[in-house]
Amino acid sequence: MANIIISQATEGGLTFYMPKKDLEVPVKSLEFNQPHKWGGALTLADGQRYYIDPLDTMPSLPKSLRAKRMD
Amino acid sequence: MAKLNKEEAQALIQEVLEVYPEKAKKDRAKHLAVNDTAEAKTCVTSNRKSLPGVMTIRGCAYAGSKGVVWGPIKDMIHISHGPVGCGQYSRAGRRNYYVGTTGVDSFGTMNFTSDFQEKDIVFGGDKKLSKLITEIEQLFPLNRGISVQSECPIGLIGDDIEAVSKASSKEIGKPVIPVRCEGFRGVSQSLGHHIANDAIRDHVFDREGGSEGIEPGQYDVAILGDYNIGGDAWSSRILLEEMGLRVVAQWSGDGTLAEMEQTPKVKLNLLHCYRSMNYISRHMEEKYGIPWVEYNFFGPTKIAESLRKIASYFDDSIKEGAEKVIAKYQAMCDEIIAKYRPRLEGKKVMLYVGGLRPRHVIGAYEDLGMEVVGTGYEFGHNDDYDRTRNDVGNATLIYDDVTGFEFEEFVKRVKPDLVGSGVKEKYIFQKMGVPFRQMHSWDYSGPYHGYDGFAIFAKDMDMTLNNPCWSKLTPPWKQRPEAEQKAVA
Numbered sequence: 001m002a003n004i005i006i007s008q009a010t011e012g013g014l015t016f017y018m019p020k021k022d023l024e025v026p027v028k029s030l031e032f033n034q035p036h037k038w039g040g041a042l043t044l045a046d047g048q049r050y051y052i053d054p055l056d057t058m059p060s061l062p063k064s065l066r067a068k069r070m071d
Numbered sequence: 072m073a074k075l076n077k078e079e080a081q082a083l084i085q086e087v088l089e090v091y092p093e094k095a096k097k098d099r100a101k102h103l104a105v106n107d108t109a110e111a112k113t114c115v116t117s118n119r120k121s122l123p124g125v126m127t128i129r130g131c132a133y134a135g136s137k138g139v140v141w142g143p144i145k146d147m148i149h150i151s152h153g154p155v156g157c158g159q160y161s162r163a164g165r166r167n168y169y170v171g172t173t174g175v176d177s178f179g180t181m182n183f184t185s186d187f188q189e190k191d192i193v194f195g196g197d198k199k200l201s202k203l204i205t206e207i208e209q210l211f212p213l214n215r216g217i218s219v220q221s222e223c224p225i226g227l228i229g230d231d232i233e234a235v236s237k238a239s240s241k242e243i244g245k246p247v248i249p250v251r252c253e254g255f256r257g258v259s260q261s262l263g264h265h266i267a268n269d270a271i272r273d274h275v276f277d278r279e280g281g282s283e284g285i286e287p288g289q290y291d292v293a294i295l296g297d298y299n300i301g302g303d304a305w306s307s308r309i310l311l312e313e314m315g316l317r318v319v320a321q322w323s324g325d326g327t328l329a330e331m332e333q334t335p336k337v338k339l340n341l342l343h344c345y346r347s348m349n350y351i352s353r354h355m356e357e358k359y360g361i362p363w364v365e366y367n368f369f370g371p372t373k374i375a376e377s378l379r380k381i382a383s384y385f386d387d388s389i390k391e392g393a394e395k396v397i398a399k400y401q402a403m404c405d406e407i408i409a410k411y412r413p414r415l416e417g418k419k420v421m422l423y424v425g426g427l428r429p430r431h432v433i434g435a436y437e438d439l440g441m442e443v444v445g446t447g448y449e450f451g452h453n454d455d456y457d458r459t460r461n462d463v464g465n466a467t468l469i470y471d472d473v474t475g476f477e478f479e480e481f482v483k484r485v486k487p488d489l490v491g492s493g494v495k496e497k498y499i500f501q502k503m504g505v506p507f508r509q510m511h512s513w514d515y516s517g518p519y520h521g522y523d524g525f526a527i528f529a530k531d532m533d534m535t536l537n538n539p540c541w542s543k544l545t546p547p548w549k550q551r552p553e554a555e556q557k558a559v560a
């Protein structure tokens with residue numbers, strides 16, 4: 001588990017930021033992106049996959065979250 | 072010398088690495104690369120521990136916190152808690168200018184230290200710290216607060232500076248902020264920036280009894296990550312004010328505690344040094360919903376780009392203001408470029424600096440027709456290198472945490488016309504006959520930010536590069552006979 005921040009990218013879409021690794025990558029896909037379910041598996045532009053526990057509401061971004069590596 | 076192509080640069084790296092033992096070679100190879108804009112990511116490894124035995128140019132976490140982030144907050148007293156040397160040998164060396172009466176209401180260039188002796192290491196220094204704070208309050212009653220910047224021994228002997236700070240804060244009725252920035256933490260000054268940012272988050276923003284501040288306005292902005300080296304923040308600030316924005320805080324060059332407290336109410340955070348203040352910007356974005364934007368005030372091209380980018384966050388009056396500012400200074404810039412570009416055109420520069428300049432100043436050099444053929448960060452992270460990739464051309468050498476040896480070898484082979492780095496490198500290169508500018512302290516010049524700064528920048532580069540002294544480095548008895556004959560004829 002690691003602390004991450006998901007924020008709105010200026011060119012649209014989401015950005016994934018992991019302070020510990022200085023990783024700042026666009027998010028390619030997010031499993032759940034609905035008003036009542038948000039989160040799940042994340043695929044980053046560089047191919048890494050992370051998992052965040054789904055939330056029941058869409059958070060206001062940027063948001064600090066905990067993420068787990070998937071592979 | 073002509074610029075190296077990609078293969079030559081690659082070969083140069085290999086050649087330089089040859090001298091290292093196997094393990095060191097493998098490690099250092101990851102930090103050196105040749106830029107390739109076609110690739111998706113930079114392949115430089117950064118923010119790793121320096122190799123034992125090599126000469127690194129980095130600083131420590133205490134330097135990052137006391138020297139960089141906290142130090143310039145002028146109306147607070149920053150105690151270098153521990154032995155006297157850390158603070159004394161770095162005192163006033165950074166040239167972050169401020170207005171105020173030193174020793175009365177401003178304390179920027181003074182050194183406050185608890186001056187640890189053997190007995191403090193053995194018995195702990197908490198009592199001394201609390202006495203020191205009481206004394207400071209008596210001697211300098213106009214201070215607005217105190218920060219305790221830990222040096223290495225504090226963490227080693229396990230002093231409880233948080234408890235002392237809390238008690239002392241009650242006693243003097245002002246914030247006393249403990250900062251756990253012991254020098255041994257992390258791999259470079261970079262962690263010190265982070266720790267300092269976190270201390271601001273925990274102790275300045277969330278402080279009870281903080282000042283009310285001024286009425287927030289719709290054009291309020293804060294300058295983050297400008298340390299006012301030689302007056303940099305001032306020459307940036309006037310441009311922002313001219314375009315109609317209200318700058319309510321400067322972090323931290325010429326900054327104050329009240330300005331920091333006002334920042335969570337601004338409309339936009341302007342971030343100059345991404346490395347040292349992105350943490351607090353991200354925090355403010357999340358907690359207070361304040362967007363932040365990176366900008367670059369080196370050289371007219373980047374300034375115009377940045378002013379427009381900043382203006383895009385505001386209404387049309389600001390956008391018009393930005394255009395007006397750009398137009399106003401256009402003539403001045405054209406004149407500077409017309410004067411200096413012919414003297415500097417085509418010259419090659421190698422840089423090796425700290426957190427933002429390895430990429431930010433490139434635009435200013437390009438405005439003068441110069442080319443950056445090598446650049447690197449002392450303590451940059453991945454995200455810095457990602458941002459650099461597009462600013463430099465193909466086949467540019469990139470070196471992270473370069474060692475003294477590597478840097479010298481690179482310069483010997485690439486033969487740049489100018490090297491820009493810090494004071495530790497200055498005299499080595501000057502003795503090698505390479506024109507050199509200090510790019511941390513602006514070589515006792517500055518400011519270099521903004522349009523006014525660009526004029527000074529151009530003049531300084533010309534003064535250094537075209538100085539007649541460089542042709543006088545070979546003594547007459549060592550000059551080659553042909554040259555002598557020519558002189559006679």
Ligand code: SF4
Binds near residue numbers: 134223253254
């Ligand atoms: S590493 Fe430790 S002893 Fe050295 S300057 Fe930094 S805080 Fe002081």
